[in-house]
Amino acid sequence: MPIKNNRLTAEQYEQNFSDIHPPFDSRESALVEANRCLYCYDAPCTKSCPTSINIPKFIKQISTDNVKGSAHTILVSNIMGAGCSRVCPVEKLCEGACVYNLLEEPPIPIARLQRYSTEQAMEKQWKLFERKPATGKKVAIVGAGPAGLSCAHVLSRAGIDVTIYEKESQGGGLMTFGIAAYKVTPQFCEAEVNYITSIGGITIKYDQELGKNITLAELKNNYDAVYLGFGVGLARQLNIPGEELTGVVDAIRFIYDIRAGAYEQVPVGDKVAVIGMGMTAIDAATQAKRLGAKDVTLVYRRTQAEMPCTEVELDIAKLDGCRIMWLAAPATIKGENGKVTQLVCNLMQLGDPDASGRRSPVETGETFTLEVDMVIKAAGQIPFEELVSGNQIQHKQGKIVTQSNGATNIAGVFAGGDCVNGGKEVVDAVQAGKIGADAILKYLSL
CATH class of the missing domain: 1.10.1060.10 (Alpha-helical ferredoxin)
Known part of the structure; x- marks a missing residue:
């Protein structure tokens, strides 16, 4: 059961990763629905x-x-x-x-x-917005994802010069690196970033990571205000035996690799288990299947009623042939010669509701074993707690604490998006960027 790349033909890759929700094929079709x-x-x-x-x-x-x-x-x-x-x-x-x-x-x-x-x-590169005359004010934004880009555009329209510091070599954040390729391509994401910044007054400095290439103190000294929109990105560990074996990967890295290179270059197993049932888990499972995996199983510790993903997303996985194991939690990953061979899972039952309001999964004492050669961890992401605490930013387990307008405990520093809420939708991050920009304008008395 090898993990290998180049499993399919070029035509199969193209078909498997083509647009899952095609646009209207004509003006007339759009008018009918409108x-x-x-x-x-x-x-x-x-x-x-x-x-x-x-x-x-x-x-x-x-x-x-x-x-x-x-x-x-x-x-x-x-x-x-x-x-x-x-x-x-x-x-x-x-x-x-x-x-x-x-x-x-x-x-x-x-x-x-x-x-x-x-x-x-x-x-058609329609110019739908015009910048106001330059105010002489400068704002630094950390992260060229949805929150940062949204904040930058509002500020630029108000005549503020914005510099975005982005740790990757491309902008777009989650849109570019964390979403299934059949929903949106990296090429589209690049075009969208270019369209947003075409208003002028927005400079993106790539390969610049907070805490490594730049510091918050430097940004505060050099700019009139700072907006933090660096999201989340650390994969939650399973903390079970065997997690270090070859063939155990995190979903964020798996999806990143698919987004960053050619499909045929991404290795995938014959029999794959995906741990989790959020949007990222679905994206990882369906893409593993579309890369040529013969058998993909989603393992989730609760029932369908508690799953984080939507019914529509679940249906995509089912249509792609993914199996679902409800009320199952990973217990041990076994291997031979340092490589994954089995995933042992605990059978669960639901107990009393936990802090999230969902019923807690409780072990029954029974187990079952899946024969696998690849395990993809998609049990959620955790905030950059060390980065946040190292900059004296008030936080709760790594999630930045802000006022309703995005203001942090540090004067002139604002934040929004996933680094505050722990991970929501792209549209929520866009709104957070707008709220932060409005607060910055008031802070600068503009």
Whole structure:
């Protein structure tokens, strides 16, 4: 049961990683769906969007062929509206709130309509925003992910010069490095970053990591304000015997490797177990299958009722042929010659609710064994606690503590996104960036 790359043909890779939610194939198709919208007053879809996009307005603009106006309506609320149209879990946000669900009819395909407008804006390089005259103020942002880019765009529009320090060689953060390739490609992410920064006044310095190449003290001395949007990224360890064996990898690194290189270069096992049931676990499992793994099993310690991922994401995994083992928790990873051969799991049952409100998994005393040659850990990510505490930033187990406007305990330093909330959706990070930018403008008396 070897772990190897180059399992499929070029045609198979292309088919397996093609766009999972294709855009409208014509203007007429978009108009048909736009004209289904009821343009609700006090629309529940808008209220369910973390960035409060005026959804009925942008759909109405599409229906009247005002695509440029539609794109502006979207991007003024969510500058990463193009990317979010591809990756947002709309089934639990805008589309899940559509009134058509109550009428037992398909909801308006809001994400596809949003993609229709925003991708035209990017392709045609529409200039939808103008910078105000330069104020002479300078702001440093740590992290060129959704929170940092959103914050930067708002500040730049206000005439502030922004410098973003990014530890990777590309911007986009989670969008670029942490999401399944069949949802959004690195090339698209690069184009979106370029479109956002085309407003001017935003400089991104790559390969610059806080705590290594730069310090918070330096940024405070050299800039009028600092915004921290460096997310989370440390994989949660299983803390079980055998975790050090060859063939045990974390999902973040696995997905990163898929995003960073050619598909045929990424090794995958014949029989793969994925630990977890969040969005990252689903992305890792489905991509392992699409890379050529013969058998992929998702192992989750609770039941379907408690899973973090959505039903839509779970269905993708099932359609790809992934198996699901509910009420199972990894206990030991066994191997031969330093390589993984088996995953021993505890059978669980649900007890009383824990701090998250979900019922706690409790061991039954029974176990079962999976024959595997690869184990992918997707049991969550943990914040950069050492980085945060080393800079005297108030935090709770690594998650930065902020006021409602993103202000930290250090004057002039603001934060938002996953480094504060521990890991939510891209759209939540975009909104955090907007809130932080507004707070910075008030702090600078602008």
